[in-house]
Amino acid sequence: MAELSLNRVSYLYNPKTESEVRALTDVTLSFPERKITGIIGHTGSGKSTLVELLNGLLRPTSGEVTLDGENVDGDWKKKYEKLLRYDREHGQKTNRHSLKKRAKIAAAEMRRTICFRVGLVMQYPEYQLFDETVEKDIGFGPGKMGLSDEDIRERVLESIRIVGLDESILAKSPFDLSGGQKRRVAIAGVLAMHPEVLVLDEPAAGLDPQGRMDIFDCIRRYRDELNATVVLVSHSMEDMASFCDHVVVMNRGQVAMQGTREEIFSRPDELVRMNLDVPQITRLMMMLREAGLQVPYGIYTVEDAIRAVSTLFDATGQAGGDADE
Amino acid sequence: MNSIAFGQYYQASSGIHRMDPRTKIIAMLLFIVATFLCKNILSFALLILFTVVLSLLSRVPMRLILKSIRGVVFIIILAALVNLFLTSTEGATMIWRIGEWNGREYGITQEGILRAVCMVIRILCLISGTSILLTFTTTPIEMTDGLSQLLSPLMKIKIPVDLFAMMMSIALRFIPTLIEDTRRIMNAQKARGTDFSSGGLIKKAKALIPILIPLFVSSFKRGEELATAMECRCYHGGAGRTRMNKLHWKVSDTMGLLLFALLIGAVIVLNLTLRGVTPAIA
Numbered sequence A: 001m002a003e004l005s006l007n008r009v010s011y012l013y014n015p016k017t018e019s020e021v022r023a024l025t026d027v028t029l030s031f032p033e034r035k036i037t038g039i040i041g042h043t044g045s046g047k048s049t050l051v052e053l054l055n056g057l058l059r060p061t062s063g064e065v066t067l068d069g070e071n072v073d074g075d076w077k078k079k080y081e082k083l084l085r086y087d088r089e090h091g092q093k094t095n096r097h098s099l100k101k102r103a104k105i106a107a108a109e110m111r112r113t114i115c116f117r118v119g120l121v122m123q124y125p126e127y128q129l130f131d132e133t134v135e136k137d138i139g140f141g142p143g144k145m146g147l148s149d150e151d152i153r154e155r156v157l158e159s160i161r162i163v164g165l166d167e168s169i170l171a172k173s174p175f176d177l178s179g180g181q182k183r184r185v186a187i188a189g190v191l192a193m194h195p196e197v198l199v200l201d202e203p204a205a206g207l208d209p210q211g212r213m214d215i216f217d218c219i220r221r222y223r224d225e226l227n228a229t230v231v232l233v234s235h236s237m238e239d240m241a242s243f244c245d246h247v248v249v250m251n252r253g254q255v256a257m258q259g260t261r262e263e264i265f266s267r268p269d270e271l272v273r274m275n276l277d278v279p280q281i282t283r284l285m286m287m288l289r290e291a292g293l294q295v296p297y298g299i300y301t302v303e304d305a306i307r308a309v310s311t312l313f314d315a316t317g318q319a320g321g322d323a324d325e
Numbered sequence B: 001m002n003s004i005a006f007g008q009y010y011q012a013s014s015g016i017h018r019m020d021p022r023t024k025i026i027a028m029l030l031f032i033v034a035t036f037l038c039k040n041i042l043s044f045a046l047l048i049l050f051t052v053v054l055s056l057l058s059r060v061p062m063r064l065i066l067k068s069i070r071g072v073v074f075i076i077i078l079a080a081l082v083n084l085f086l087t088s089t090e091g092a093t094m095i096w097r098i099g100e101w102n103g104r105e106y107g108i109t110q111e112g113i114l115r116a117v118c119m120v121i122r123i124l125c126l127i128s129g130t131s132i133l134l135t136f137t138t139t140p141i142e143m144t145d146g147l148s149q150l151l152s153p154l155m156k157i158k159i160p161v162d163l164f165a166m167m168m169s170i171a172l173r174f175i176p177t178l179i180e181d182t183r184r185i186m187n188a189q190k191a192r193g194t195d196f197s198s199g200g201l202i203k204k205a206k207a208l209i210p211i212l213i214p215l216f217v218s219s220f221k222r223g224e225e226l227a228t229a230m231e232c233r234c235y236h237g238g239a240g241r242t243r244m245n246k247l248h249w250k251v252s253d254t255m256g257l258l259l260f261a262l263l264i265g266a267v268i269v270l271n272l273t274l275r276g277v278t279p280a281i282a
C-alpha cells in the first residue's frame, strides 16, 4: 500500500519577508496507486515545489502531505494531535505523556524512511553523481538504508538492468559517461532504494527522442516489476499522452484540472487558456473530424492515429499505404 | 543577473546609495582618519552626530546597523576592559585602587573610564560608519568597479588591476549560482538518504563529500564554459576595454567628499582649541 496524497497544501518561499513567493495554493490531490500520474503546467506553475513536498524536502506552509495517512515531513506535533483526536473519538482515556512519546517515535521513523519510500529523481539528476564508480554511486542510497553488502550488490545489478545499461558500466567512473547514460545511472541510484512511490521531475529534459524513449521505458519497467506508484513531471504533452494514466494540470500554483488523460485531453480549450495544448496528433485528429472524416475520439499517440486512419482507408475501400506518411 | 540577494546590501533609494563608489571608498578612508584623530569629548560628540546623520541619510534601518555591530561586541568589550584597567595611573584620579605590582599602581581611574568610553564610541562609529558607507549601500559589483578605477594608476607600474577586478566580478557573479547549485545538490542527496543534521563532527564532514564533489565538478565545468565563451568573444586581458556602466563623478560626489574633509578639519580645530580645556584622550 502506498497512498500518497496532499490535503489543502499551500507553500510560500521566504514567508514573511519582502521576497515572499506564493508557490502553491490550497492543493488537494491524491495519486492513484500503481498508476502513472503526470503533472503538467506552464513554467513557474509550482511543479518542482510540489514534487519536493512529496518526500519531506520542503515542509508545507499549511496543509498536510500524507503517505498512508502519516504526515511525511516527520512533524511529531501533528502526529500527536492525530493520536489525541483518535483517543477522543473512541472515548479512550488519554495518557498524554505516552502519546507524546509514541508520536515522537513515529515521526522520527517517518523522517528516517520517507526518502526511501518516496524516491525522488530531481531535475537534471546527473549533477548528484559523486562516487568513484557507478556501482558505488548506485549503492549509496541502499547503503544509507543499512542493507548488507550482498543485498546492495543485488539491488545495484537489478536497477542497472531496469534502466537498460550494461553491467560493464559498473566499474567505470560516473564522470566518464555520456549525458544519457549519466541520467540513467542517477535514476538507477533512486530505483535501487525500491521506493513505493517513484517521483521524477522532468526525467527526459534535454535528451534526444531515443534517450527520452529509453527513460520512459525504464520507468514503466520499474512500475511493472515492483508495483510502484509513479508521479512524473513533464513539459511535453506528447509524453503525457503516450505514457500517463492520470494527468494533473497545474496553473499558477493551483490544480487547474485532474483526471484520466481521456478526461483532460477532451477539454482542449481550457488547456490552451493555460498556455498548454493537447498533443499535436490529437489536434490533427480533431481537424480531420471537423473536415468530416469519421476518426474516433481519444487518440493521443502516433501509433493509434496510424491505426485509426488505416481502418478508415480500409473501410472506404481506398489503398491504406498512404496513411503511414 | 538577479539583484544580488546576498551579502549585506540593503536595497533602498538614498543619496548615499546613489553616490559614486569611488567617493564612498575615499569618504570611508577620510572617516576612518577622523575617528582616529578625535582627541576630546567634543570631537567625539561631533563624530557621533555625524554617524547618526549618515545612518539617517542612508535609510538603512537602525536594526540592521546594530546587527552589524553585534559581530564585534567581543572586541569592544575587550578594548573597554584593557583601557579601563591598564591606563597609566600616574597623576590620575584614582577611584578604586586594586594594588601594586612591579612598582606600578593598578586600579580604576577617572581617566581610564573616560578612555574606555571613548574607545567604545570610536569602535562603534568606525564599524557603523564604514558599513553604512560600503556594505549596506554599495553592491559588491559597484565596489569592485570603484576600487579598480581608483587603483588603475597602479597599472603604470605593471600591476594588473583590471584583471584582478575581472576575476573579482566573475567570482561575485557566480555566488548566487553556487548557492543555487548547493541547494539543488543537497536536496538530491537528502533524497538519497543523507542526513546532514545528526551525528558527530566526523559523520557530518563525511556527509559533505557527496555535496562537495558534484559542486566542484559543476563549478569547473561552468568555469571552463565561461572561459571558452569569453575567448570566443575575443577577450584577451583588460587592455583597452571600455565599460558598459561608466562611473560618473557628479557634483554631489564632490560635495559629499567636502563634507568628510570638513569633519576632519573640525576635529582638528576642536583638538587644537580645546587643548588643556577638556581632558585629552590619547
Ligand SMILES: Nc1ncnc2c1ncn2[C@@H]1O[C@H](COP(=O)(O)OP(=O)(O)OP(=O)(O)O)[C@@H](O)[C@H]1O
Residues within 6 Å of the ligand: A013, A014, A021, A022, A023, A041, A042, A043, A044, A045, A046, A047, A048, A049, A050
Ligand atoms: N528557492 C526559491 N526561492 C524563491 N522562490 C522560488 C524558489 N523556487 C521556486 N520559486 C518560485 O516558486 C514558483 C514555482 O516554482 P517551481 O520551480 O515550482 O515551478 P515549476 O513549475 O517547476 O517551473 P519549471 O517548469 O520552469 O521547472 C515560481 O514562481 C518560482 O519563482
Ligand SMILES: [Mg+2]
Residues within 6 Å of the ligand: A047, A048, A049, A123, A201
Ligand atoms: Mg521545475
